[in-house]
Amino acid sequence: MEKLPEITVNRLSIYRRYVKSLLKKGKLLVTSEKLGKKMHFKPSQIRRDLSYVGQFGERGKGYNVKKLSQGLDKTLGLDRKWQVALVGAGNLGRALSAYPGFRQHGFKISVIFDNSPTKIGKTWLGVEIRDIKQMPKVIKEKKIKIAIIAVPYFSAQQAADILMRSGVKAILNFAPYKLAVPEGLKLKNIDLSTELQSLSCFLTK
Amino acid sequence: MEKLPEITVNRLSIYRRYVKSLLKKGKLLVTSEKLGKKMHFKPSQIRRDLSYVGQFGERGKGYNVKKLSQGLDKTLGLDRKWQVALVGAGNLGRALSAYPGFRQHGFKISVIFDNSPTKIGKTWLGVEIRDIKQMPKVIKEKKIKIAIIAVPYFSAQQAADILMRSGVKAILNFAPYKLAVPEGLKLKNIDLSTELQSLSCFLTK
């Protein structure tokens, strides 16, 4: 199969959300024209993106909403539940652990790690905060493959190193630090101040 | 001037962070070769990106760290302070209002809005939470141009509409909703569950 560009994956996730809403409304068919109108994408882009991952449509009719929805679930790995480890029980960690969108899509933060004695042992929404020293043990036990790093930048690389040694294969990193990770580990970075900077850059022009 | 691609702006923000650290260490010169090594970019890409916004180097020597740092500050609009309005005093709003990276780069969340009577009137780190109904008045008074939307998806468009009518020109949106905004307003979206989905997609392959 042709390889799926990252940017296409991001759009698939957006398509999926809208297709789910059509499914809920009981719609049976939808055209690339209609999808494009609603989400402000070109119909040809939608057809191209969808063709990477399967054939969910019927010529002359449009896409079968149910089939499309299931196909997108499958492609994005959302036809199952994922356990996620959260590293860092600060303000950001707290917000992420309560973020409803994760659970809605099958991501469950099932353990939180921190190094602060005042936090270790507490529970947030039923999830225990454990000592970072326990990370390898707990992550291996639970067979966790996805982790979120929400620690200060100066601890981020250390956290990543332990995570990868513990068997984590994909990391979402919120620390403003360019992590060094091995081939085969998927890394996504969200840098909140970079995002704001692109706004101030725009306003400056 | 040639127009500056969004993706280049993002990299400039990364370059800037590293250049600042060189400045702090007292380094006077740095080459695109060295920058590339450190940040894992191609030297030619760095030179191309920097050439969009100015000439900070000297042939045969490298880039003047101080000049480069100031140039990046200026381009990104970080040679000044920005007041930012935060809409939504939930968990995510709380984390954003405490996020140290914003203040470090000159972004000050100077007002928070919510519609919940139990929150209105409280203060977070010295910043008052005000009624959403006061948004047009307060934003105009303070001449705020940048806002962050951290409300549930079903309130996001309404929040955006009020913001734009109040004179806001750039929005960072955390709600998983495709906002309709007029030409001339800069919109950046951060969709936390989409980011996780690209990890689960990777793990599924």
Next chain:
DNA sequence: TAGATTGTTAATCGATTAACAATC
């Protein structure tokens, strides 16, 4: 069958990278 719309190919556009002239 005629009309509609997918899936795919070809053309276009934009971003990255290599190459190199300019110049310190």
Next chain:
DNA sequence: TAGATTGTTAATCGATTAACAATC
């Protein structure tokens, strides 16, 4: 001057879009 490195141009690569044959 010789060596180094920028700034910029040209070549390459990859993503978007238009066009259209396939087919319901």
